[in-house]
Amino acid sequence: MNFPDEESLDKPKDIRLLKRFFPFIMKRKLMVTVSVALVMAISALDLAMPYVTRIAVDRYIVPGLDFSSQRDGIQGEGSPPALAVEIKTKEMETVILSHPGLFERQGNTATLSSEHLDRLTREEMRIMRAHDLRGTALVGLVLLAIAGLRFLFSFVQIMVMEYTGQWVMHDLRLSIYRHIQRLPVSFFDKNTVGRLSTRVTNDVQNMQELFTSIITFVMKDSFMLLGILGVLVYMDLKLAAAILSVIPFVFLAAILFSRKSRKVFRVLRIKVAQINSMFSEAIGGMKVIQLFTMEKKTLDDFRKINRENYDAGLQQIRIYGLFMPVIDMLGSFTLAIVIFYGGGRVVSELVSLGILVAFISYIKMFFRPIRDIAEKHNILQNALASGERIVQILDKKLHGEGGSKELERLDTLSFDHVTMAYKKGKNILNNLSFDLKSGSSLAIVGPTGSGKTTLINLIVQFYKPKGGRILINGDEIDRYSVRSIRSKIALVTQDPYLFTGTIRKNILPPEKDVSKEELNSILKLSNCQSIIDKMPEGLSTRISGGGASLSSGERQLISIARAFAHQPDLIIFDEATSYVDTESEEKIRIAVSNLKENRTSITIAHRLRSAVTSDQIIVIKDGRVIEKGSHITLMKNRQFYYGLHQANGLKKGKIADTM
Incomplete structure (x- = not known):
C-alpha cells in the first residue's frame, strides 16, 4: 500500500x-x-x-563570611572577612559599647573583623546571633x-x-x-x-x-x-x-x-x-x-x-x-x-x-x-x-467558486464540443455536444467506461472540462457560482448515501423549513410513506452506518424524497433501479416518474428500459456521441442502439433489462 x-x-x-x-x-x-x-x-x-x-x-546561618562590604568598596581584595550586624536591641548596643574601637559603626550597622571574634564572650556571641x-x-x-x-x-x-x-x-x-x-x-x-x-x-x-x-x-x-x-x-x-x-x-x-x-x-x-x-x-x-x-x-x-x-x-x-x-x-x-x-x-x-x-x-x-x-x-x-x-x-487548492452570477432558473443546458480527461493523453469524452431544453428528458446510453458518469460530473461541477464549453441558459457555466448551479440540480445515484441521524434530516435540507402539508406531499410523491409508517419513531427514527439497516430500495426512495425536498430544476438519475428487487423497482419507477414531471431530467441508462420514454437519447461510445434521437428514431436507424436491444434479446414490445 x-x-x-x-x-x-x-x-x-x-x-x-x-x-x-x-x-x-x-x-x-x-x-x-x-x-x-x-x-x-x-x-x-x-x-x-x-x-x-x-x-x-x-x-x-554563617554570618562570619559576608563579602557584601567588599563589593561595595568598604574592603579591598585580600582583606579579612567581616561580620556585619544590625543594632536593633539594647543588649546589642551594650556589647558594642563594652568593646570600644573593636566595632566599626555606620548608622544602625556595626562591622566586626572575623579576626577579632575570639575577643567576644560566649554570652556576647549569643546576643549578636539573636x-x-x-x-x-x-x-x-x-x-x-x-x-x-x-x-x-x-x-x-x-x-x-x-x-x-x-x-x-x-x-x-x-x-x-x-x-x-x-x-x-x-x-x-x-x-x-x-x-x-x-x-x-x-x-x-x-x-x-x-x-x-x-x-x-x-x-x-x-x-x-x-x-x-x-x-x-x-x-x-x-x-x-x-x-x-x-x-x-x-x-x-x-x-x-x-x-x-x-x-x-x-x-x-x-x-x-x-x-x-x-x-x-x-x-x-x-x-x-x-x-x-x-x-x-x-x-x-x-x-x-x-x-x-x-x-x-x-x-x-x-x-x-x-x-x-x-x-x-x-x-x-x-x-x-x-x-x-x-x-x-x-x-x-x-x-x-x-x-x-x-x-x-x-x-x-x-x-x-x-x-x-x-x-x-x-x-x-x-x-x-x-x-x-x-x-x-x-495548502491544497480549493475548488473554484465559479463566477459571480447567480442562477435563478435552469432553462437550457448545452455541451459544445466538450473534451474531458482525468489523465493527460487519455480522453474520456471527445468533442461531445448536445442540447437539453427546460421540461425535456434526456437519456444517456453506452457501454461501461464510455464516459456517462463523467458527463454528470461535469454538469454538477465536480470537474472542469479540458476543452469545449458547457452552457447554461446560453452563458458559459463558469459565469455562474457553483453553489447556485448545484442548488438547481438534484442527483439520485445507484447507491445513495444516507447520513447518520434521523430520516427527517436525511430528507429535508438543513436550512429549509417545510409545512406538514408539504412534507406529506413529498412523502406521498416519493412513495416513502409506507417506509415511514414501518419505522418505530416515524421520521424521527435514527439511522446510522450510511443507512445499512435499510434495504437498497428503501434508501433509494428516501434519496428520491430528498430530491423532491430540494425542488430542483434539473434532476439527474444515475440508474436509480440498478440494485433493487422487482417490488421496490416498481415503487421507485413511480416515484421517479413523479419527480420527472414538469422538470428537466437526465437519466444514465444502465437498463435500456429506462431510456425508452425519454424525449431524446444520446448513445456514447469511447467518449463520442455516435447516435442521437428518440427511441423510435434510433430503432428505425438500426445502428448501435438497435444492436444493443437485439443483443439483449429484445422482441417486439419487450425491452431488455440489462446491457
Whole structure:
C-alpha cells in the first residue's frame, strides 16, 4: 500500500511552519498574553528562591563570611572577612559599647573583623546571633510566600493556557473541516478516509501540545536559562565563567538531537496515517475480505505497516534515551566544577558559603530547563510533524467558486464540443455536444467506461472540462457560482448515501423549513410513506452506518424524497433501479416518474428500459456521441442502439433489462 503524498514533504522550516498557526493563536491573544506574563512571574519567583537562600546562609546561618562590604568598596581584595550586624536591641548596643574601637559603626550597622571574634564572650556571641534567628525566620516566611505565589500563579497559568489551547484546537479543527469540504472531488479520489481522519483528529490533537505546553513553557525555560546565567555572573564572574565552558557542549547535543528526532517523527506520522487508512479500508470492506478469505493477506499487510511503525518508535526511543543521559552527564560534570572550583574559593575565603550553595542550586535549576526543553522538543517535533501534514491539507487548492452570477432558473443546458480527461493523453469524452431544453428528458446510453458518469460530473461541477464549453441558459457555466448551479440540480445515484441521524434530516435540507402539508406531499410523491409508517419513531427514527439497516430500495426512495425536498430544476438519475428487487423497482419507477414531471431530467441508462420514454437519447461510445434521437428514431436507424436491444434479446414490445 503506497502513500505518495505522505512522502513528498520538503525539508522542515520550523519558523515558517509555526507562522501558519499564528492566526489561530492571535484570536486568543489576550489569554496568551496573560499566560506568558504569568510564566515570566513564575520564572522570576523560581530565580528568587536560591538567591534568598544565599542571603539566609551568609547573613544569618554563617554570618562570619559576608563579602557584601567588599563589593561595595568598604574592603579591598585580600582583606579579612567581616561580620556585619544590625543594632536593633539594647543588649546589642551594650556589647558594642563594652568593646570600644573593636566595632566599626555606620548608622544602625556595626562591622566586626572575623579576626577579632575570639575577643567576644560566649554570652556576647549569643546576643549578636539573636538577630540571626529572627532573620532566618523572616527568610523562611519569604520562601513560604514565594512558594504560595508560585502555586497561585501556576494554577491560574495552567487553567488559562489549557482553556486557550482548547479554543485554538476548536478553531483549527473547524478550519480544516471547512477547507476539506471545499476541496475538489479529485482530491478525495487520491486521499483515503483514514488519512483525512488522522489529520482532523490525531494531528490536531498533537498540535494541542504545541499551544498548551510548548509556547509558554519554552519561553519560561528560555527565560530561566538567561536569568540563571545573569544571576551567576552577578554573584561571581570567575565561577560563572568556569560553568559557561560546558554550555557549548549542551547546545551541540541539543542541535544533534533536534535533527535526528525530526526525521523519526516525520516517519512516525506517515506510519500512523497508513495504519489508520488501512484499518478504515479493511473495516469498510470486511464483507469482501471474509467472502474471499483474504484475512491472512490483509493481516500480513497490516503487520508489515505496524512493524514499520514499531521500528520508527524504537528509533525515536533510542535517540531520546541517548540524549537524556548525555544531558545528565554534562549536568554532573558542571556540578563537579562548581564543587571543586567554588569550594576552593570558599576555603580561600574569596567567596561566601552562601554563594556556593546558591550556585549549586542554580546549576540544578539550569539543567532542569534543558531537560524540559529536550522533553518539550520531543513533543514539539511530534507537533511539527503533524503540523506539516495539516498545512499540506490547507495548502491544497480549493475548488473554484465559479463566477459571480447567480442562477435563478435552469432553462437550457448545452455541451459544445466538450473534451474531458482525468489523465493527460487519455480522453474520456471527445468533442461531445448536445442540447437539453427546460421540461425535456434526456437519456444517456453506452457501454461501461464510455464516459456517462463523467458527463454528470461535469454538469454538477465536480470537474472542469479540458476543452469545449458547457452552457447554461446560453452563458458559459463558469459565469455562474457553483453553489447556485448545484442548488438547481438534484442527483439520485445507484447507491445513495444516507447520513447518520434521523430520516427527517436525511430528507429535508438543513436550512429549509417545510409545512406538514408539504412534507406529506413529498412523502406521498416519493412513495416513502409506507417506509415511514414501518419505522418505530416515524421520521424521527435514527439511522446510522450510511443507512445499512435499510434495504437498497428503501434508501433509494428516501434519496428520491430528498430530491423532491430540494425542488430542483434539473434532476439527474444515475440508474436509480440498478440494485433493487422487482417490488421496490416498481415503487421507485413511480416515484421517479413523479419527480420527472414538469422538470428537466437526465437519466444514465444502465437498463435500456429506462431510456425508452425519454424525449431524446444520446448513445456514447469511447467518449463520442455516435447516435442521437428518440427511441423510435434510433430503432428505425438500426445502428448501435438497435444492436444493443437485439443483443439483449429484445422482441417486439419487450425491452431488455440489462446491457
